[in-house]
Amino acid sequence: MKKLLLIVNPRAGMGKIKNSLLNVIQILSNAGYEITVKTTNKPLDATKIAESADSSYSAVVCCGGDGTLNETISGLLNNKNNFTLGYIPCGTLNEWSTGLHIPKNITKAAKVIADGNSITIDVGKFNDRFFAYTASFGAFTESSYSASQDAKNLLGQVAYLFEGIKSLSNIKPIYLEIETEENSYSGNYIFGAITNSLSVGGVVKFDESKIKMNDGLFEVLLIKKPDNLINLQQIIDAILRKDLENKKNIEFFKASNLKIKSKSKIDWTLDGEHAVSDENTVIENIQNAITLFLPK
Numbered sequence: 001m002k003k004l005l006l007i008v009n010p011r012a013g014m015g016k017i018k019n020s021l022l023n024v025i026q027i028l029s030n031a032g033y034e035i036t037v038k039t040t041n042k043p044l045d046a047t048k049i050a051e052s053a054d055s056s057y058s059a060v061v062c063c064g065g066d067g068t069l070n071e072t073i074s075g076l077l078n079n080k081n082n083f084t085l086g087y088i089p090c091g092t093l094n095e096w097s098t099g100l101h102i103p104k105n106i107t108k109a110a111k112v113i114a115d116g117n118s119i120t121i122d123v124g125k126f127n128d129r130f131f132a133y134t135a136s137f138g139a140f141t142e143s144s145y146s147a148s149q150d151a152k153n154l155l156g157q158v159a160y161l162f163e164g165i166k167s168l169s170n171i172k173p174i175y176l177e178i179e180t181e182e183n184s185y186s187g188n189y190i191f192g193a194i195t196n197s198l199s200v201g202g203v204v205k206f207d208e209s210k211i212k213m214n215d216g217l218f219e220v221l222l223i224k225k226p227d228n229l230i231n232l233q234q235i236i237d238a239i240l241r242k243d244l245e246n247k248k249n250i251e252f253f254k255a256s257n258l259k260i261k262s263k264s265k266i267d268w269t270l271d272g273e274h275a276v277s278d279e280n281t282v283i284e285n286i287q288n289a290i291t292l293f294l295p296k
Contacts (some may be wrong), residue, residue, distance in 0.1 A: 001032060001034045002034065003059075004034065004035050004057060004058065004061060005038065005059070006095050007039075007049050007050065007061065009065065010020065010039055010040075011092045015191070016214035017063045017090045017106065020144070021037075023107050023110070024063070027110040027114050028114060030114070031115075033059070034090050035272055040064070041211070043071075044071060049072075049075065050071070050074075052075075060084075060085055060086070061083070061113060062087050062088070063088040064280070065090065065092060066096055066133075066272045069132055070131060070132055070272070072088070073123060073290060074130045077123065086292075087111075088110055089106075091159070095199060096197060099133070099182060100213070102164070112295050115183070118292060118293050120289075120291050123286045123290055124196060124217060124276065124285060125285075126270055127282060127283075129270060133195060133271060134193055134270075135194045135268055135269070135283060136191070136193040137174065137268045138223075141162075154175070155169035170241040171272075172189065173190050174188065174266060175187070175189075176189055178222070178243045178260050179258070179270065180255035180256075180259075181255065182255070183253070188224050190222075191222070191223040193220070194219075195221070196218055200219075200221070205239075209231060214287065215287075217256050218254070218255055220254065225271045235247070257282070257285065258281075258282070259280070259281070261282065262277070265277060
């Protein structure tokens with residue numbers, strides 16, 4: 001019998017995993033897994049649990065939101081053993097899983113793992129930390145980590161919007177110099193995202209036909225401070241149409257590595273979790289870093 005480690009965040013998404021946990025265990029058990037369940041109680045618990053998983057396990061499954069997933073992936077990448085990762089989304093937004101077509105329904109997500117279909121995907125490294133789908137700064141990014149868990153549970157995506165609106169008056173352009181393996185960029189940016197995802201914050205969405213999760217490349221979106229309201233409207237229109245190339249005040253490109261220089265420390269969000277960078281930041285794409293259960 002195969003062994004599976006089930007990491008559960010009981011608070012994620014109003015604790016909705018609690019009513020479905022027995023169903024999840026039954027589905028995975030029927031698929032031939034001997035299951036060990038471990039719950040998280042505080043930040044970084046999922047990382048520690050995944051990091052200490054021994055070679056007797058063939059799979060590690062995360063039940064939680066994007067933050068719990070980030071912690072689990074970080075732990076797996078620090079683990080010398082190789083596991084197949086399963087994700088049962090139980091958080092507020094579950095943005096990453098939506099892009100990968102993992103069902104939001106807990107029982108259906110468990111059945112995806114039971115089916116056993118998997119692919120390899122890329123993971124980002126942000127200095128000495130990891131991220132599954134996005135590293136972003138600037139407008140609205142603070143809202144993903146400043147909204148309290150209780151607010152996220154009560155209001156869902158509206159909680160992020162409220163926090164974002166509160167931060168709008170404080171947003172100031174950040175001057176950055178960015179080098180990739182092919183080009184260099186510089187300017188005063190109000191938003192930036194380095195992603196391996198189909199969307200950022202549920203607002204900025206990319207053309208799915210142009211995104212690959214295991215090509216060794218990030219999609220990089222940088223938005224400069226608009227000169228006037230007309231420029232701002234042009235930026236908004238381009239985002240809504242998913243037409244980001246060759247647009248004024250927008251830089252959109254692919255890159256596997258980025259070196260970013262700033263004049264001061266910058267607040268970032270990594271998969272919804274707060275991070276602070278120094279004046280020099282290195283972001284690397286680790287190609288095919290994780291094997292993940294996905295729908296056939």
